[in-house]
Amino acid sequence: MLFNSIEYILFLPLVFLLYWWIQKEKFKLQNLLILIASYVFYGWWDYRFLSLVIISTCLDYFIGLQLNQQQEKHIRKRWLLLSIIGNLSILVGFKYFNFFTDSFIALLSLFGMEADPITLNIILPIGISFYTFQTMSYTIDVYERRIKPTSSWVSFACYVAFFPQLVAGPIERARNLLPQFHKPRAFDYRQAIDGLRQILWGFFKKIVIADNLLIYYQHLYYEPGLHDGSFILFLCLMSSIMIYADFSGYSDIAIGSARLFGFKLQQNFAFPFFSRTMTEFWKRWHKSLFGWLLYYVYRPLQGNKENRSESKTRRNLLIIFILSGFWHGAAWGFIIWGILHSLILILERIMEWDKKIVGFPEKYKKLPHTKDMLGFIYTSSIFFSIGIFFNDIPMFRFIEIIQDIFIGILNNPLEQINHLGMSQVEMALVFLYLGFMFLMEWFNRNHLHGLEQIHHNKVIRWSIYLLLSLSIIEYFGTAKTFVYYQF
Amino acid sequence: MLSSSAYQILNILTPQHRCAFVRRFVRHIVLYLVLLVLVLQIPEMMLPYYWSIDQLNLKMEHIEEQAFRYDTYFFGSSLTHSQIQPILFDSLFQSTDSYNLGVNGMRPPESFYVVNHFLKHWPEQQQLKYVFLEVVDVKPMDSNNQHSLRIRGTMSLDKLWYNTRHYYHEKDFQSIFSSYKVFIYSVFKYQMLNDMKKYLLRGKSDKKENRLIQKIQQQKGFLAMRDRKGVKKNLGHQLVWDVLDNKRLLDELNKNSLLLNQGKIKGKINPIYIQELQSINKKVLKLGGQLILLIPSRLSQNTLSHVESLHEIPCINLSNPSQYPNFYKMEYCSNPGHLNHLGSLEYTSALVKNMQELNLK
Incomplete structure (x- = not known):
């Protein structure tokens, strides 16, 4: 369902009235309503791809519980890897498969070798990059013991599929959104x-x-x-x-x-x-994605303060911007877009603009x-x-x-x-x-x-x-x- | 009353408070929507009632420019627009100055909407002699036509009320639902505002450069259908004629019309349709004119039954194949549904003959 459609204009007030009609104390019922509404919202486009959302939800819900039960580090790491591989497999399979095969064939042709194109006509499920990053943030946070896993599947499913932000974000971290499903919400005029x-x-x-x-x-x-x-x-x-x-x-x-x-x-x-400056720009543009990349990719790559160096920072900037470009689309244009932006940021760091110009x-x-x-x-x-x-x-x-x-x-x-x-x-x-x-x-x-x-x-x-x-x-x-x- | 945030801070928000806030919120939204709907009606007030019907636009603009000087008008679909020649009609009938207000595809209830508005805007100092209204069946409101600007632009409370009653009698609930949907779209000017803006901004000068429009004006609203002979086979698959199929279709039309005219097939009578025609008749009489119902050359099933129950309104039936066999011959037809230029001469002459026979004062 598109936001800018008659369907959504009818859907939103209907869900709103039903939601507040349910007593505040029965917030679990409200959660269930949100979940049903979210699945209707997503399924309106193509109900078959709901299965991907549900698979992703079940996978990370189960792994979250396992991560909590297991104490041994290497076992916990395996569970985390399983979550990351599972989520990325879905993402790569649906979003990047054609890109990789096309690029591989192009590379072979550079060396005079030919390969049969095996590009599949895969439809890109809408919002796949958004909810995949969101579920991954949950398992990483549970693994890092920043949050406790939820025992309620409905709450977790709501967190993954919450209809306002399911298909194009903001990409919410579990720490921010998930607890909101665990407590009653009061109507604030x-x-x-x-x-x-x-x-x-x-x-x-x-x-x-x-x-x-x-x-x-x-x-x-x-x-x-x-x-x-x-x-x-x-x-x-x-x-x-x-x-x-x-x-x-x-x-x-x-x-x-x-x-x-x-x-x-x-x-x-x-x-x-x-x-x-562009440094300031990237703090204001698509904050949820860049926040995610900074938190889950850039910071771990930077490591401890003692081990940091300017060259390492520049390399890490390049990495997160390439990832950002790649996240936007499986095409070389997006990757070049990411590289060029990282180069500008590195240049601003060299000129120390990022330190000189701060604040709004x-x-x-x-x-x-x-x-x-x-x-x-x-x-x-x-x-x-x-x-x-x-x-x-x-x-x-x-x-x-x-x-x-x-x-x-x-x-x-x-x-x-x-x-x-x-x-x-x-x-x-x-x-x-x-x-x-x-x-x-x-x-x-x-x-x-x-x-x-x-x-x-x-x-x-x-x-x-x-x-x-x-x-x-x-x-x-x-x-x-x-x-x-x-x- | 404290704000809801203040209640929350104080942690004293009871279920009653919450309900009160939700109610207040919903009340404000409703108030805003009412205000919005009222504001949305402003552009329409600046436009004439016919703005969304292209063909009628150019005809009505001409009539208004001529200060309603014509005393006789023909309302109807393409069967009127391309089959009644006002110049010929006036020369044969001799006592009228007529104008063809027929528009392609204009059937009831759209024609009712147009006639009602036309009569409402008629200047009382002008003389109105005859109003010819083509009577054909009301089509169901299907999904194809509910998205057109024309259907939204001509939707009004009166038309909605008519549609509701008419389709209720037909037990056509799908059409009732569609009518309400179109009405809501029309109230919120959904996919209409941009066209309204364009209409308000557009100039009238381009009309003088358009030869087709000039031709329509010169012929007092009439434009003959393209002659069948003029269509070449190599112009594209849509224009290619299958002569055999066409003949078969004409034969079938002929046969059905004959059976209908002989009373061998009885149509259903919808009292709402009858009431509407009676109401239009009253309005025309009030303005000193005479309403004449016209059954065109292609008859639909229920029309005859409707007209038969309306004794007080004169009616001309040009649909009887035994009486007007030429209307069903290939050389008089442009396509299975319409007459060509030759056919329109025949049709107009037949209309005048019927008028003379009616001997109206």
Whole structure:
């Protein structure tokens, strides 16, 4: 089920009413309802792939219990390995199998050897990367004795399959989300209202901004030689904003929906375009994934303080960014995307920007400082330039796009905007919405989402809600899938 | 009353408090939705009732430009749009200045919606002589047409009420469900706002450049169906005619129409349909006009039974194959369902002849 569909708009209030109709003291019944709702939510897309979620749940639930019972380190390690291999096998089998076989065949052909292609037509189950990382975090935490395993299968299944964040995150660590299923939830009016505001903001970003900018993203990867270099760069910029609006919009809807049920999910995007360095940017972009990678990969690789060195840190940065790229998709484009970002971060470390620029842009200032502005332009430029590689197209197409950038790079990109087939009025309206989005996010940069603080005047506040709702309804209906569903 | 967070901090949130907060939350949501629905109706108020029906748009814009100068109007589907020539009708009948308001695919209840709104907006100082309304069966509201802008744009409380009663009599609950679904979509302007915006922003100048539109206006709303002879076989598989099959289909239509006209097949009567026609008749009479029901050349099963029970409204039946055999001949047809240009001349002439026979004052 897509968030931006009629089905979800009917599904959410129905589950909400049933959920709070059940007495607070019977929170286990509420958990059961959430589990059923989550499986319906996931099965709406393809019920057959529910089996993968259930297998992953059962595997880690059982291993979690075993890890608790066993005291001997080597046996516990075996159980952990079993969990990791089990989860990664599912992930590799469904997501990376074709990539590995294709790459292997390409490698053989380099040495003049031929192999029969054995690529299978495997459908990628949506959200597989998200829930696999989530279940793995549970077993690792139990192994490390950071948390105790849960004895309730329903609670654990809810943690894995909680519908607001099942298919595209935020990737919650067991330590944060699982205990919330173990205690009664109280309805918090203010949280629920703010949750609704966050959902509204998420819909605005997804339906009004991202869906309208999708055409820029599609044009970027059209046939070579079609656009001037300046226009390709413009497309890159708009595509980056599209990806941001799409994914952060999804996260806002997910977090907002969870808040309606009394759950607190972690913030996934902290207004990354207001970052002054790429180091800061990666602390604000897809926080749940990078938090996961830092916690479960980077830190163990870094080891003790005594053994740390700058070269080791740089190597580890490279590793986590390659992993991040690979997590996003089984294609060389994503891996290059990860490598390039890690190189930028290493460069910033060398120049010590990561130490010089800390903290958020000044909290109480209405307009950003010139220095901050330059920083925003720098991070956005880096992000949208490297963003070219954020696609699973073949390598030679990236080379063609890069070649095209240097042809007509000084031409006015706006002159070619009619290539997109949008009227000038429509285009102007989209840019107006875009400006509004960044303005709201700037004023709310110290809050959870772009609509948290609007205006103390009720009439102005409700007028903004109504205008946002109208703009959403205007573009609603052509339910386009979320970009991050494919990951 | 403390906020819910304050209650939680104090840890005194009882089940009663919780229920009160949920109720308050739901109340606010409902209030917001009501407000939203009201705001959503504003753009529609700025648009004419026919905005979502393309063909009707251009015809109504013309009529409004001409300040409703015509005194006779033909309402109906493509069987009206492409078969009644107002210029010929006026020259033969001699006392009218008519306009063809037929629109492809416009059957009841859409035609009822259009006629009702047309009469509502009729300027009282203008003279209204005749209103011809094509009578055909009401189609079930199936899943194919419920997603069209046209069906959502013409959905109103009146139409919903009509659909509910009509389909209830037919025991067609699927169509009732679909009608309510379309109504909800229409209330929330689902997949409509963007088109409304486009309609409000679009200019009218492009009409002058469009030769087809010019032709329709010159012929007072009439446009003949493309002649069968004009269709070449090499234009694509969709345009290729299977002459034998076509003839067989025409024969079948002919046979069915004959049986219906001879009363050998009886259709079902839906009282709601009858009431609606009576209501339209009252409105036309109030404006000083005369409603005339028109059974087109292709008759559907229940139509005749409906019209037979409406003695007070004059009716012209052009569907009898024994009376109008030409309407069922290949050379007069554009396709199995419609007449060609030659057929439309015949059809209009037959209509005038019937009008003269009716001898209306």
